Amino acid sequence: MSILLDSSTKVIVQGITGREGGFHTEQMQALGTKVVGGTSPGKGGTSHLGVPVFNTMADAVEATGANASGIFVPAPFAADAIMEAAAAGITLIVCITEGIPIQDMIRVKDFLRGYPGARLIGANCPGLITPGQAKIGIIPQRITAPGFVGMVSRSGTLTYEVGSALSAAGMGQSTIVGIGGDPVLGMTFSDVVELFEKDPATTHLVLIGEIGGSDEERAAELLARGSRLKAVAFISGRTAPEGKRMGHAGAIISGNRGTAKSKEEAFRKAGVAVAETTDEIVGLLR
DSSP states (O other): SSSSSOOEEEEEEETTTHHHHHHHHHHHHHOEEEEEEEEEOOOOOEEEETEEEEHHHHHHHHOOOOEEEEEEEOHHHHHHHHHHHHHHTEEEEOOOOOOOHHHHHHHHHHHHHOTTTEEEEEEESSSEEETTTEEEEOOOOOOOEEEEEEEEEEEEEHHHHHHHHHHTTOOEEEEEEOOOSSSSOSSSSHHHHHHHHHHHTTTEEEEEEESSSHHHHHHHHHHHTOOOOOOEEEEEEEEEEEEOOOOOOOOOOBBTTOOOOHHHHHHHTOOOOSSGGGGGHHHHHH
16 A cells, blocks of 8 residues: 555656656656656657657646656746646646745645645655655655655655665655655645555654744644554754754744754654654664
8 A cells, every 4th residue: 555656646757858857757667657658848749768748738638647747847837837737637746846936836836726636745855655666756766665654754865864774674665755845835744644644554654854834743733633653753953053044945943933842842742752863763663
């Protein structure tokens, strides 16, 4: 079992003929992801990496029946790519692109209210992977293994580090979801946790947060209501100075809001084990 993505998911890659889109499409195909096409305006009617290329998402969905997309287009065009995918009927949209202006993402969030069936992961995220089945994005499949641990993370590199440690310890993953670290995002920690709660094959949960915002606290409140999952949380950014942006655009703290301490306290209050370093996660999960 898995959440959001499995071997039957039909994926369109938006920006498939670009350098990043092409490279990661090959990696997705190598895992077995059912990539059924791509889009690249002006190149419709051609093929690339063994799949047809379309001018628009509407054409791509009509021809292939795709239900998911991975977006690898430059930041100035990424917001339009997200909205085009939703309007075409795509139900899982994964936007890898970083550097999208906040105002563009506010416009996207407002637009998506009209498409309640469309789930957005990202932007500025590594995507998601269901080990042994499929992936959309840039998470290296070699650091994953099929199993029972669900993972949701704001940090790409920490996702890779923890995924590798879990796999090395024999603790495979059901699905790994990197939601991204921008201030305005699609799916939240709580959204992903709710899906893991409903997945019978997921028995354990790892949450990797960071300073800034209150998304982790909201997820802690959700878990505090009662969860069947054995959960471990880790928050990066403990030593970050107040008011200074650290790494991700959303990783900024002000006063007592969004600090590592406040997030850790929220998880402990919810009965979730909190790791002080990433090295502790495997041991606490056991």
